[in-house]
Amino acid sequence: MAYKILLVEDDADFGFMLQQYLAFADMTVVWLQNPLELAATMGKEGDFDMAIFDVMLPHISGFELARSFILDYPDFPFLFLTAKDQRIDKLSGLKIGAIDYMTKPCDPEELVLRIKNIVRRSAKKVEKQGLLHIGTYTFDHRRLLLKPAAGESIRLTEREASLLAFLWENRGCLLTREQILEKVWGHVDFFTGRSMDVFISRLRKYLQQDDRIKISSVRAVGFEIRFNV
Structure with missing residues (x-):
């Protein structure tokens, strides 16, 4: 099964390498170097399986970006992939709501396995909760709610x-x-x-x-x- 991954990474070399490697693993990667483009990208291509955020980004830190992101997408799975390897940084990232926290340089094969595990667990959780993703919408049939990417349910x-x-x-x-x-x-x-x-x-x-x-x-x-x- 092909996964669609949102990558927010400002390092051009690392981002390109990661995009190419994940493509070999049958994953489609939409790569943003500017974190301020996140909202527009989710609105345009919101059918992602998960996201990967760097922490050290221009304009806004990955932690701040994630805090803002989960207000609109509270159940959306994401992980941090960053050079910040201090214990306090890892704890901060996990407290925000990240499913995982990996440090650079990382083993690409390990990253692929972690992505697959996260997506599978997330898919089971969504199925159990009776949720459907319809484009950029989340449809909760049990609660009769249709939530768009922006705005009220x-x-x-x-x-x-x-x-x-x-x-x-x-x-x-x-x-x-x-x-x-x-x-x-x-x-x-x-x-x-x-x-x-x-x-x-x-x-x-x-x-x-x-x-x-x-x-x-x-x-x-x-x-x-x-x-x-």
């Missing part, structure tokens, strides 16, 4: 949540109107069909922050949700 109705879950589970597939109505409404008639059209419009509005998510309609046939990378 959206409280869904039970039917909105069921409709979104069904579409996302079948993303890339054209679902007929009858399939959706049977699954989400439990029966098919003129009035439930009109109701479904209204609910589809609501979901499009809720998901408009991420323009890679498209709910397309095929006239008289049905709907399809796509995530365009």
Whole structure:
């Protein structure tokens, strides 16, 4: 399975080397040398599996960056990879919420194994909590909450949540109107069909922050949700 990693590292040589090595390990790395670009990058490409932060960065320290980051992404896994090897630094990083803290120079094979372990544990935790990542959104079906990357969470109705879950589970597939109505409404008639059209419009509005998510309609046939990378 290919992982998508966000790397915040200002050292050009080390960043390039790390990006290339992780690519050999079947990982896609989006590399930022300027930490101030983090928010924009998460908004544009927020479907990351985890992040790696240096500590000594320009403009803002990695610790400060992480503190700000977890306010918007409290459950997002990240580790620090840094030359700061003092015990007090490691403890500071772990207290902030990092899953791991590694020091440079590091063993690339060890880093790859730690990344894989972190992503696997995080995926199991998300699955257990009933969470889905839909582009830059976090969807908590159990609590009926849809949280965008920026802004307040959206409280869904039970039917909105069921409709979104069904579409996302079948993303890339054209679902007929009858399939959706049977699954989400439990029966098919003129009035439930009109109701479904209204609910589809609501979901499009809720998901408009991420323009890679498209709910397309095929006239008289049905709907399809796509995530365009």
